[in-house]
Amino acid sequence: MLVGKTNSVRGRILSILFATAGVTLAGVALAAAGAAVGAWAWPPQPSSPLGVFCGVVGGLIVIFEMLILPRKWFRGQRLGRTRTWLQWHVWMGLICLPVILVHAGFGFGGPLTTVTLVLFLLVTASGVWGLIMQQWLPQKLLEEIPGETIASQIDRMGDYHADEAARLVSALVTVPPEAESAEPVVSGPLAAELVAFRDDLLLPYLHSGDRSNSPLATPTxxxxxxxxxxxxxxxxxxxxxxxxxxxxxxxxxxxxxxxINFWLHNWLLLHLPLSVGMSSLMVLHAVRAMKFW
Structure with a gap:
């Protein structure tokens, strides 16, 4: 999802960083301003009215954030535009950061609350990182990969091109049976060298790419x-x-x-399981807190 109105990748990334810092500082400043006029104590305590209020609001935001998972499962249903869901997901995630920090009193507390808060911060950081990757890497793909293909079909296309390369080299070093008097285009030691190049370097590289460890992976x-x-x-x-x-x-x-595709999507391998783990611990934390409140 692209952020901001600028076409500059740098501008969009700076917008994300400024929005993250700005929302966090604004939320903390609002809580500090309330303390300054005597509305509540400072620093806030998790069990204080302000701390409980922020905990409830933060929990509701987390529940909303996790609704994006069933939204993807039922993407065929009319549940709103995907872009709208993503925009709300991003902004509510940023708003949740100062809310949870105020709820925690800017501290970690016991083992459960510490792990929950650390997971929350990692979820937020990985989400911001993923959003930054989405501003930069799709444009990099368009600029550097003019022959882009479907990622899941790359190895299959490589096999197809390897078959073509094998036929082309064979046509140079052999002659068809019907042309008995003809000579191959390349013969002798040079033909053997060309065949070895094909079999040892070119075909493995076309089949497997970087995984072949072929020197052809290096442009020079x-x-x-x-x-x-x-x-x-x-x-x-x-x-x-x-x-x-x-x-x-x-x-x-x-x-x-x-x-590029790996870096464009790998943040989800961290963001999603951390989100599920953090949400589960948040529920446990809320249940335990209700018992002692």
Whole structure:
């Protein structure tokens, strides 16, 4: 979800950071202002009227935040626009930060409250981090990966291109049976070198990308190896080498796409389980607090 009205990635990221700091400072300043006029004591205590009020409000916000999960499960139902849900999710999450800090009296307390607060802070931090990634990485994908494909289909497309590369090299070093008197375009030791390049470096890289540990994953190494082959093979093979290099470059761009997609989505691997754990402990904390309040 893009934030702010500016097209600048830096501007959108700064908007997120300023909004996070601004909402937090405003919430704390409001609580401090109430204490200054004698409305409540300072610093606030979790069991004080202000602390209990903030705890209830914070708990309700957390419940609302967690509603985004069933919203995704029933995304086919008319439950409002996804963008609207995300906007509310972000803003309510930011508002919840000063509310919970005031509720906790800016301290940690016992083991349960400490773990709950630490999880809450990690959930908030991971959410802000994920929002920042969404401002930067999609634009990076558009700018750096012109041949972007569906992420789940990258290996399948790599297999398809590997089959094409195998056929192209075979066509250079062999002749079809019906052309008995013809000579291959590339023969002798150079043909053996080309086949070894295909089998040892190119095909593994097209099949598996970075996981193959092929030197073709590095642009400089790839350029040097293709340049060496291009100098050695006859002119009739130049167009085929160009295509082979194009296939390697395409796989390299898809590897970059895979890395960007990982960073674009991996924050959820932290944010979601932490949210569930924090919410569960919050309920336990509320139940225990009701017994002693």
């Amino acid at each position: 190494d790839a350029e040097q190896r293709f340049a060496r082959l291009r100098e050695a093979v006859p002119g009739a093979a130049q167009q085929t080498l160009d295509r082979l290099q194009e296939l390697a470059e395409l796989r390299r761009r898809w590897d970059t796409q895979t890395r």
